[in-house]
Amino acid sequence: MSSASDELRDAQLVYTKSSGEKNLDQYKILELNADYRPLRYYPLSVMTWKDIMFLLVKGESTGVPRITVVEEYDDVVVRTAHRDIKLPSVVAHLEYLKPPKKVPFNKFNVFLRDNFTCQYTGEKCSVEDLSFDHVIPEGQGGKTTWENIVTATTKINQYKACRTPKEAGLTLLKKPHEPSFHELLEKGKKFPPRYLHETWVDYLYWDAELSD
Numbered sequence: 001m002s003s004a005s006d007e008l009r010d011a012q013l014v015y016t017k018s019s020g021e022k023n024l025d026q027y028k029i030l031e032l033n034a035d036y037r038p039l040r041y042y043p044l045s046v047m048t049w050k051d052i053m054f055l056l057v058k059g060e061s062t063g064v065p066r067i068t069v070v071e072e073y074d075d076v077v078v079r080t081a082h083r084d085i086k087l088p089s090v091v092a093h094l095e096y097l098k099p100p101k102k103v104p105f106n107k108f109n110v111f112l113r114d115n116f117t118c119q120y121t122g123e124k125c126s127v128e129d130l131s132f133d134h135v136i137p138e139g140q141g142g143k144t145t146w147e148n149i150v151t152a153t154t155k156i157n158q159y160k161a162c163r164t165p166k167e168a169g170l171t172l173l174k175k176p177h178e179p180s181f182h183e184l185l186e187k188g189k190k191f192p193p194r195y196l197h198e199t200w201v202d203y204l205y206w207d208a209e210l211s212d
Helices: 004-008 049-062 107-113 154-160 181-188
Strands: 013-016 020-023 028-032 046-048 067-079 084-093 130-134 149-153
Touching (some): 046 049, 049 067, 049 084, 107 149, 107 181, 149 154
Parallel strands (some): 028 084
Antiparallel strands (some): 013 020, 013 067, 028 046, 067 084
16 A cells, blocks of 8 residues: 555645646645634634645555544545545544643734734734834843733834833733633634635634625
8 A cells, every 4th residue: 555645746736627727735624623623713723735635645544544524625636646535625633632731922922812902002903013012121121921021013112112111101901911722712713814615614613703
């Protein structure tokens, strides 16, 4: 029996009943945990066709499957060296993946914790207009930690400079804290992606209203 890598080595194109051949890279697969909920809402947990097909073929060849196909693209087929396989649109892990005990401390997760909102003015902005601000400036002994970092607009950050909020005449909307994985997961529901394949909708639980 061929290995997963051998079978998928030349699987570069997809054919559809309606529009002929297309590049496979445009198709994304929704990744669910064993409880049939996404691993993340924002950014949404999706996988590439290469990752999914590798896991499927490897599971077949080893007899130890790791994922199960939940939904498929109706008219999309992956042509491998030995066969045609319908491309999944939704997959679920067979074993429950436990969430991390600690959330990675990075700029995106700070923005998500703060709902992409300036913590001094309440202004909600795009990522490009937001910055990473030390409440207590580093020059005054402030540390780069969850408890001393907040989201601020670039303009406010420049205005505040190396001052404390009090020195700059600013007031924090709320005290910064280290978020849990569950907190960020729930907050991610407020930011649905612009594109949702029709087979994904039943597995997503958004707080915001979806539009066409």
